[in-house]
Amino acid sequence: MLDGLVISIDAMGGDEAPDIVIHGIEYFLKHTGKGRHARFIIHGDEAQLLPLLAKTPKTRARSEIYHTESVIAMDAKPATAMRRGKGTSMWNAIESVKTGEAKVAVSAGNTGALMAMSKLLLRMKKGVQRPAIAARWPHQEGFGVVLDVGANLECDANQLREFAVLGEAYYRALYKKKKPSIGLLNVGTESLKGNATIQAAHDSLSCSELGLNYIGFVEGNDISMGDVDVIVTDGFTGNIALKTGEGTAQLLGMFIKGALNDNFLSKIASIVNLPALRRMKKRMDPRLGNGGLFLGLNGIVIKSHGGTDAVGYASALNVAIEMADSNFLEEIERTLDALHDEDDNVEIHIP
Amino acid sequence: MLDGLVISIDAMGGDEAPDIVIHGIEYFLKHTGKGRHARFIIHGDEAQLLPLLAKTPKTRARSEIYHTESVIAMDAKPATAMRRGKGTSMWNAIESVKTGEAKVAVSAGNTGALMAMSKLLLRMKKGVQRPAIAARWPHQEGFGVVLDVGANLECDANQLREFAVLGEAYYRALYKKKKPSIGLLNVGTESLKGNATIQAAHDSLSCSELGLNYIGFVEGNDISMGDVDVIVTDGFTGNIALKTGEGTAQLLGMFIKGALNDNFLSKIASIVNLPALRRMKKRMDPRLGNGGLFLGLNGIVIKSHGGTDAVGYASALNVAIEMADSNFLEEIERTLDALHDEDDNVEIHIP
Structure with a gap:
């Protein structure tokens, strides 16, 4: 068994897998992952992986290949993927988390299949209805976290409240902030705005005694302004936003x-501006926000964008290492228990 | 009665009314409205308006003041505004459209009150359930139209289909394009994506024989890319997007x-880049997209942003003049009739 923080990799998922995946690990180990005790279980086709590892010495030194024959197609329907899933690189990557060999799994493969397999293998946390996908969003100072961005198209008030709890724990683990602020995405900040679902979620978050830093409704433009750390919404709105x-x-x-x-x-003049423009480009580089977390499972699974490059894949690995190095799962378990206790108590108080 | 294309103005609505309103008209008459036969009925407090008109000769030459004593407060609840609405500048501005004195009304006042009064005074077009607000959105080549952006938080499939018809007619009138393309905003472009409502709207738009250029589902990023002219969505999603x-x-x-x-x-270098950067700034200037149209009424009402300046107000007047100079209302009447006939026929065919 590998020592250190072990990350399980689905090497065959993604538009240009396994090349981008292996080069992404190498990039990560050369940059942000330099001083971290990260190790990798690489699930995939040994025949394709060995020549790649021959060219990526840092990755080779930190990883073990677990050979798999089969792969989930990028365009497979989740149901088909599930029937034929067992023994694929994706399945095995998640299983390494289930068995405890790895703390986190990362895949750039088919989102629907990854979600379905993660649910099946890891199961939902007690009381959670469905997993959410949390994305990072660049703002003035750094990143905010938005959830759900596509797993749950329709959500009730209880789910939105769960997202608040899950997203808050994620933000804390990722950015080490003690009391991240939480906002509910709405069409206005006045308390009367929005539909019945969002009103009910607002009421219960406002009355909650969980100690969450809930700041109320926020609007679409607040996401980029960075006035709020965790933005809660349903998967339809979140995905479109x-x-x-x-x-x-x-x-x-x-x-x-x-x-x-x-x-x-102006071309000449731009050369002078180049360093500053490059920094700006870097600030708005979508690759740096790559890596969506599946929240609400008994285990940590991270979805990388299927079409990203090595730099983007390394960003997803940054999220993976931070999550592996935190007690995120225990924390959300504790908060979710408190949330459900609160529900139970409320029920008792009703005459 | 004024000759030419008559626009009715609520001079007292807006954060800095009536100053911005009158200077907006003047700016319009000096720029895009220069060669147009536009005339204005200006509803508002004569004591405040006369000194402003003394400084805006082009506006003075083209307008008539209709004195009103009272004003709708920017923060008034729609219900309160309705009870006390009669005789206000907003009410009278809409009434000028009802009586046929003006072809279009423009207000930068309270959106909820303007919507409620417009519905009461002008009534909905036959068969339309609720009005929608259509906004313009800058893209690569020009502007797209997005609706609804906030009037209807929850929409059924019939409403979404109505929005498609209304938005298409609006785009045609505004940008003189014969067959604008229509897309339904969704979380993916595959036909299986989305919830039941959006699926039903997609099916009926796909099967329709109204001759609409319906291209299917579009995603959030398509709005800015300009691959689609009219983007249809519910008011909650549209507002947040x-x-x-x-x-x-x-x-x-x-x-x-x-x-x-x-x-x-880099400051020095930027000076060289200045003309091009200014042009870019102009391309992305939110003021140029100002002016949301209320769709589905027996009359044309345009809502300007309450906090815009004279340039922004003039953009809303550009929309107003194009609508006044079109046969938009007759066109949507014709298309809505065809839409409802199609519904009736479908019902007959069902065994």
Whole structure:
């Protein structure tokens, strides 16, 4: 068994797997993961992996290959993936977390299949209805966490409240902030805004005595401003908000590029601005936010974007190492228990 | 009675009304409205308006003041506004459209009150359930139209389909494009994605024989890319998507400003880039997208942002003049009739 913080890798998931995956680990070990005691169980096809590891000495020194023959296709339906899942690199990557060999699993494979397998193998935490996917979102000072971004298209008030608890624990583990603020995404900040579901979630979060730093309703523009750490919403709204923000950033990136290449003189002038512009580009680099966490399971599973590159994959590994190095699962267990106790007490108080 | 295209103005609505309103009209008449036969009925307090008109000769030459004593407060609840609404500048501005004196009403006042009064005075078009608010969204080539952005938090499939018809007619009238494309905002483009409501709307739009250019599901990032002209969604999602996009643009604007003012040399270099950067800033200027249309009424009402300036108010007037100069209301009447006929026929075919 490997020592240190062990991360289980689905090496065959992703558009350009296993190349990007192995180069992502190498990049991680050379940069942010440099001083960390990270080890890797790499699930995948040995014939493809060995030549890659021959070229990535840091990865080779820190990992063990667990050979698998089969792979989940990127476009497989979750149900099909489940029927044929056993023994695939994805299945085995999650199983390493289940057996305790690894603390975290990372996959850039098919999201639906990964979610379905994670639920089956790891099971939900007691009382949690469905897992949520939490994404990171760049803002002025750093990152916020938004959940759910697509696992649950329709959510009731209890789920939204659970997301608040899960997201808060995630933010604490990832960014080491004691009391992250939580906001409920709505069409206005006034307490009367929104539909019945969001109103009920607001009421119960406002009255809760769990000690959460709940600040009330927030609006779409608050996500980028960084005034709130954890943004809670249903998976339909969260997914669309996230992609709309990405689209806007992409459009502005194109405008900036056009503006700075406008004519010969401005091209020259842009060279002077280059270092600062590069830093800006880095601040808004979507790869740095890569790595969505599945929340609510008895184990930690991280989904990397399927089309990312080595730098993006390394970002997902940053999330993985922080989670592996925290007592996140015990913490959410404790908070969820308190949440459900609160529910029970409320029920007793009702005449 | 005024000749030309008559626009009815609620001069007292908005954070800095009536100043911004009157200067907005003046700006419009000096720029995009220069060659248009626009005339204005200005509803508001004569004592405040006369000194303003003395300083805005173009506006004075094209308008008539209709004095009103009372005003709807920006923070009034719609119900309160309705009870005390009669005789206010907002009420009278809409009434000018009802009587046929004006073709369009524009207000920068309280959105809820404007919506409630518009419904009461103008009534809904036959068969339309509730009005929608359509916003413009900048993309690569120009603008897209997104609806609903906040009037209807929960929508059924019939409403979404109605939005498609209303939004398409709006886009045609505003941008003179014969067959604007329509997309339904969803969490993915595959036909199985989304909840039951959006699936039902997709099915009926796909099967419709109204001749709409319906292209299927689109995602959040498609809004900025400009691959689709009319984006249909419920008011909750639309409002949050719009504000998330605005927030992202605001954040990037701050990053750019920081990058170009990084040090002495880059400040100098930025001066060379200034004309191109200014053009870019103009492309992403939120004021140019100002002016949301209330769709589904027997009359045209345009809501300007309450906090905009004269340039932003003039953008809302651009929308107003294009709508006044079109046969938009007749067109949507015709398409809505066809839509409801289609429904009736479908019902007949069911055994």
